[in-house]
Amino acid sequence: MAQKLRITILESDPERARMIVDGLCDAGDFTITVLGNETSLNQRLSELDPHVVLVDIANPSRDTLESLSLSSGANKRPVAMFVDRSDPELTKAAIDAGLSAYVVDGLTKNRIKPILDAAIARFNMVSQIRNERDAAKAALAERKTIDRAKGLLIAAKGISEEEAYALLRKTAMNQGRKTADIAHALVTASELLK
Known part of the structure; x- marks a missing residue:
C-alpha cells in the first residue's frame, strides 16, 4: 500500500488555511499539517518531513523566500507558493530559491490540486535534470x-x-x-x- 502524501501548509489566516485543506481533502487522501507562522520553520519542517510544502503569503519578502528555501529544502521536496501580487523581483527570487510553483493571485479551492500536481511534476523533472548533471x-x-x-x-x-x-x-x-x-x-x- 502506498504511503499517504504528507503535505505541510504554511498559512497564518485560519480561513484561508481551511480552504486549502478543504481543496486538498476534496482531491484525495493526504496527511495534512497546517503551520500558522514561520517561527522555527526549519525545525518544524525537519520534524514533519513533508513530501510537499504549500505556502500562502500575501506579500512575501526576499528574506521570507530565502528562509523558506533554506528551511523547506526546496531541493529536497516540492514547494508551491501562493502570493497575492506580482513582482518581477520576487518572482525571480522565488525561482532562484528553487520553488516548484509560484502562483500569483490563484488561490482557489479548485486550483489547489492541479497546482500541487504541477509542482510535484516540475520538482521531479528538475531533480532528474540535477541528478543527470551530477x-x-x-x-x-x-x-x-x-x-x-x-x-x-x-x-x-x-x-x-x-x-x-x-x-x-x-x-x-x-x-x-x-x-x-x-x-x-x-x-x-x-x-x-x-
Missing part, C-alpha cells in the same frame, strides 16, 4: 583522472595509451575496484612523490 560531472571527473593516470603510466613505463588503460583496468579487476578508483590512487600517489 552524474555527468562525476563521469567527466573520473574520465579526467583516468586520463591523468594513463599519462603517468605512459611517462613512467614508456607504454602506449591503450596499454596504460589496459593496465589500469587489469589492476582494478584484480583488486575488485573501479578503474577510476585505481586511477585516483595512482594520481594521488604521484602527487605525494613529487
